[in-house]
Amino acid sequence: MKGTKYSQVWNLDNLFPDGNISFQFQEHIKYLETKVCNLEKELSHLNTPQEINESFKVAELIDSIEHIRINLSQSNSYITCLHAQNTKDQTSSILRGKTSSINARFEIALKKLQKTLVKTDHQLWEDMLDTEVLSSYKFILSEWRKKATLLLTDDEESLVSDLMLDGYHAWGQFYHSLIGSLKVSVQIDGETKELSIGQAMNLRSHPDEEVRKESHNTLEKVWKEYEEQFAKILNHIAGFRLQVYKKRRVENILEEPLMENRLKEETLNSMWKAVSKNKQPFTKYLNQKAEMIGDTKVKSYNFWAPLRKSNRKIHYEEAVHFILEQFSKFGTEIESFSRHAFNNGWIEAEDRPNKSATAFCASFPMSGESRVFMTYGDRITNVLTLAHELGHAYHNHAMKPIKGINRQYPMCIAETASIFTEIIILDAALEKAGSTDEKLFLLDEKLKRSVMNFMNIHSRFLFETRFYEERKSGIVSTSRLNELMQEAIDEGYEGSLDNVSIHSWVWTPHYYITKTPFYNFPYTFGYLFSLCIYAKAKDKGKAFEKDYIDLLRDSGSMSPEDLVMKHLGEDITSETFWEKGIELCVRDVEEFITLTSS
Template sequence: MLDTEILSNYKYILNEWRQKGRLQLSEREERLISDLMIDGYHAWYSFYKTLMSSIKVKVSINGKENTLSVGQAINLRADPNAEVRKASHEALENVWKEKEGLFAQILNHIAGFRLQVYKTNGVENILEEPLLNNRIKAETLDIMWGAVDKHKNAFTEYLNGKAEILGEAKLNSYHFWAPITNSDQHIDYDKAVKFVTSHLSQFGPELASFISNAFEKGWVESENRPNKSAVPFCIGFPQTGESRVYMTYSGTIKDLLTLTHELGHAFHNHAMKDVDSINKQYPMSLAETASTFLEMIVLDAAIDQATTKKDKLLLLDEKLKRSVMNFMNINARFLFEKKFYEERKQGFVSTTRLNTLMKESMDIGYNGSLGHIPVHSWVWTPHFYITKSPFYNFPYTFGYLLSLSIYAKAKEKGRGFEKDYLAFLRDSGSMSTEELVMKHLGEDITSESFWEKGMELCMNDVKEFIAVQASVRTPLQNMK
């Protein structure tokens, strides 16, 4: 039947459904488990979000005690004042110590329920579901992490360089997001639109037309107003082929990059507007590809146009934070989750053990380059509690490295690459990731050399960062 003309276009997705069906119980049993999940499994995640939103954090800033939400306290990690960053970190740690027993119960019950479902369905490998959902092979994931581990020393060098700039022997975790220069640069929204349009338009005519159309028709809601959610997102409307971007723009380089990132998601939707509905659902491992790709174009353009060493170092730091998060932080999350699930099979994992697992994973993930390791990261990282998608971590690194390889191809081929790129996006919902990359990029992602191409681009950023840092030994605020 799959070889018939009417079904051949849906061969991959139908085979995928069949494969997933083999992991399920009878229809009656699946309905029963699904009903139990509402007030059991998914209810724990709902409780986690409710509990987290109810927590108030008291942080002392300039001698005055402030009562903040968890999100507000976490955002202080990027405050220019080192004392504020430290105070926020310590206040949060105190809260986590007080509440860790509650969060340990939630995490253990979510994992316990998931493992029972797997056991009932005959699933032994805890990575089977996330690998299937992300349409990648286990060997591909292992090879990707192998390439990351092989080149971590470069990013340790960057972290040590940042520690030196901040006057520390080892970079404390709560200073990672710290701005390394005092930048008073404000980018007006109109200026940001012109900058983004100008540089993305150089990629190809389709993207140029799409970006201009998105801004002209008001598809971006960016107003900075009180009581507005800080979470940016992009949503597509399949019947019209249009998208809408929602964000809060306040004039920073991060806002400019967020704008670009969400437009990347919108362009992915645009590329798939004529694709049959059944083939439009692409996996998380590819969801961040288009957005990160456009981000790289704009960020590199900003670095190239930086007029002072101070601005260049600021932008390189912004870029390298992304690499560290993908190669080190997410690696630590992945290691923690694997260890946790293996231990959860034997019974309840205590708070002491969870803290130990987190510390061990962070030490490995960051190559021992961080001080004051946040052992309670397992508490405030929501990805560990998401019940609809287990191992909500490695797809980020996968998509990031994949977009780097696409970016390298784009720079090599120039504007002529846009046609291949559009074909890549259109097929992103109808084949495995290995097949997709081989078909449109001619690359084998089960080979370590593929992943090393992306790693090399990031390592070059480290070299440039260290070179700029070494060229100045005066205080950064005086840098020209």
């Protein structure tokens, strides 16, 4: 942008020039097809290992798999970025179809290898894992062996994978295309503006209540108009997933998300128990805020509202400088990395039509880069989103020296890294607050995040769990989806939120992510875990950055339980661990009540 040092438009050309007509990208796809074809041929001759020296062959296959995975990630991320920057780009959808087909073949090949390895004699398997060529992959290979016990026959897995392309994953892609194509008209400062869903959602934190209310009501009308279409999408995604579970004899709908997060159910239950027991302070915060606004309960469209009416804008360049300044206080590497990202076109933040509504970070492991996508709207919430996505990018950066398949970390740890950087920025802003009003404004922003993770995310978990249980018996109607959402929000917020959006199931994209089921609890996990990490960082200062990088680098080769025990010496299967993080947030509530009562 003119007049600013940092561009708000990213650079994708150094990845693959010429966008959706890139010749280099077409060649990349052809290369991928060849590599997957070669892997399929190798696996067609693979037999169950009988001798320990076959460890070398397994190691060679792992190298091939990781090479393909890195190349696939590069292509998938590129297509995701193309579509996000312009949801009307039909060519990117065609390209996604090509890479999805390659990805499906790759997944079939990977499952075939896993099924072959699971047949290996137990003692021989243990001996193979102790060999020099496989010992560094011990955790991942053991995980593969466990996953293989749930797999169907090769032909059945191949059929499921093929059907996913134009069924399961296609429904998820259709959701993003549909919601990305919608437009709403909202009156701002006496002028009617046509906005994308992402732009309209940004108005949740607008200082003018009338703008927030109109945006909320306008969006609700759109959700109501399209609810049948979205209900069909959600039902078909869930139905497909449940049919596959049924075939694999998986009864617990949490089995896959827990396995993907490498998390014990005991850990998840302890976390939610701790959260459920400690919601009262946050209900008190919401009620206090409602009273200040002049309501008995906080209306949903006022939840993200600034506590004090303020027209102050945080321009993009100011946000960048503040983020870099605060990151430098934590460590030199994160500051240097983030500066490089801002200076080299890794960030797409421009506020313009036809962009996707969802912020994200995309990894490009071949080139060792990331891309951050968002719509920046000059508000503190946008600054925090930018910091959040940079946290994901920094995690990708930290994993660069890690070999092969040990780079794959679970979502609950991914969210830890992103929320950690968000906390750095929010706490820094609080420390710099020059007045009580400014401090209250920022403390309110901090508490909103606690409410989101303890109440909103819990309501999402409750909704998704109950929806899937009902979906086992057949299609869940639109009216029932609205009822389930209302019930989940009432329980999650303990009745402290008014005028709720019963169509939250429509506009929350996480319900429609086909590659990551139950993408809700990883946020709460990450939030509480990051609070504990942040407390350690505050105590140790800049020296902690090395410890933090070590933790991130272990995140792909350990369970969360073992990771936290190794680096923090804490048992996360215990409610006590989670209560420590919650207690830090309760102190924020107490300070908020004190400041607003004086």
